[in-house]
Amino acid sequence: MKRSLAGRLMLWLLPLGVAAIALPLAMQTWLEDVWLSAIISAVVLLPLAAWVIRQALMPVNSLFRALSGAVNSYRDGEFNFGVHWSGNDELNDLVLSHEELGQVLRDQRQGLAQRELLLDSMIQHSPVAMLLLAPGGDGGMRVVFANLAARNLLFGGRRMEGQRFETLLEHAEPELVEAMERGGDSLFAVGAEEEGGEEQIYHLARRRFQLNGRQQELLQLWRLTTELRRQEVQTWKKVIRVISHELNNSLAPVASLAHSGGELVRRGRHDQLEHVFATIEERARHLEEFIRGYARFAKLPQPQKQAIEWAAFLRGLQQQIGFTIEGHAEGVRSRIDPAQLGQALLNLVKNAHEAGGEGSEVTVRVTPLHGQVRVEVLDRGSGMNEAVLQNALVPFYSTKRNGTGLGLALTREIVEAHDGRIALHNREGGGLCVSLHLPST
Structure with missing residues (x-):
């Protein structure tokens, strides 16, 4: 009870x-x-x-x-x-x-x-070198934590906790010291120590935060060499496939026509030679334009920026190709390379006309944003399916029979060189919208 x-x-x-x-x-x-x-x-x-x-x-x-x-x-x-x-x-x-x-x-x-044991095991065996630094009593930074990758990279595999970080940098690679002095995140390459060795590429990430009332800094070093080499090999394979495809598409008909032309000469039928030569010239010019496109993509110079007013700039482009201007372009200014960005917009408008068919109306809309300007190229064509949308900006990807796959990729390179970005999406009611976000002044 x-x-x-x-x-x-x-x-x-x-x-x-x-x-x-x-x-x-x-x-x-x-x-x-x-x-x-x-x-x-x-x-x-x-x-x-x-x-x-x-x-x-x-x-x-x-x-x-x-x-x-x-x-x-x-x-x-x-x-x-x-x-x-x-x-x-x-x-x-x-x-x-x-x-x-x-x-x-x-x-x-x-x-x-x-969970701490699991996290510690994951961090210790991570291929990313991690160091946690905290201010020491002597005004420098001391190593609070270092995983195995950091020890092997910077201290010969020995424990680093308690070591003065500035002292460790005295024995580090000069490229790492230079990256630390620049501050923030950065990429740097460390030259091979032995002749014929491979250059190592690293990404340095730095993050500062408060922990237990003390200022801490986390350093992370990724070795990107293997992944970059893999991506480089994949890119070269793709380039070779595209070039081989284009060369075969042009050289095979040229070889066949050259053989046919020889047979016609032997038979004395000179009246059909004009068609043979015209076809050979057409394929040769296609190859010439294909190689020129690759050269433009590979040798895109740094933009020579100057102040422009969007309304006047777009009216100048209207003299070369037809489109309608919408939005609030008057009084909106940016610093751009007029030649590069003008060519990029002309290519987008041309693509929009081709997507919508002959006589289709294409609109360029300008919208001022906070510190930016959004320029949209709009058409009423059939748009793109999901697979094309995901790959449209990838170099060498094309759905056109004679396309090089460099038009949109070159446009993206130009926009990103202007500290901007490009995006594509299908419009409601049909059609495509290509939007460029660029800094405004």
Whole structure:
């Protein structure tokens, strides 16, 4: 049966209450003086009451001290502290709740410990070199943490914790020291130590943050050589496939026509030679334009920027190809290379006309944004499917029979050289929107 704390105190105080009533009556009979009996009863009962109450509250005080000690243990990260209470009252409920809290904290701590071990194992065996730095007492930066890749890269595999980072840099590669001095994220290449060795390319990432009230800096070094070489090989394979395809498409008909032309000469049928030569010339000019496109893509110079006003700039392009201007181009200015960006926009408008068919209307819309200007080329053609949208900006990708796959890729190179970006999406109701985001002045 559960007994409340108040009930237990009543059991302690009930005999004292009976004594408080009976003793004055007995004293009054003996002393025959009411006031004197009351005084003597008080002198006897008050110390007794104090002792009874103290004895009753002693286990409670011990329990409170134990609970306070347990809370302090939790604060210090120790969750194995236990509290016991023999009663079946409200304090027992408090102790049970406290034990449940301790078990929850123990389970959480164990889970955190397991996750920390997993995270530490992943970081230690990561191929990315990671260093955590914190200010030292001498004004420099000290290594707080370094994984195995960082130790092997910078310290011969030895532990680096506590080392002065500036001292480590004195023995590091000059390219890494230069990248650190530049600040921020950067790419750098480390030359091969041996003749015929491979140059190593790294990406340095730096992040600063507050940890436990102290300024910390995390350095990450990725070795990109293998991935870049793999991407380079894939790119060369793709270039070779595209060039081989174009050469075969042109040289095979040329060889066949040359053979046919020789047969016609031997037979004396000179009237058909004009068609043979015209076809050979057409294929030769296609190859010439194909190679010229590759040359433009490979030798795109740095933009020579100058201030332009978009309304006037677009009106100048309208003299070369037809399109409608919409939006708020008046008074909007940017610093661009007029020749490069003008050619990029002309190519986009030309593509838009081809997508929409002969006589189709193409719109160029200018929208000023905060610190930017958005230039959209809009058509009402058939748009692009998902596969084409995902690859349209990739060099050498083309869905046209005689396309080189360099038009949109060259446009992207020009826009990105102007610190901008390009995006494509299908319009509601049909058609394509090519949007350029460029800085404004």
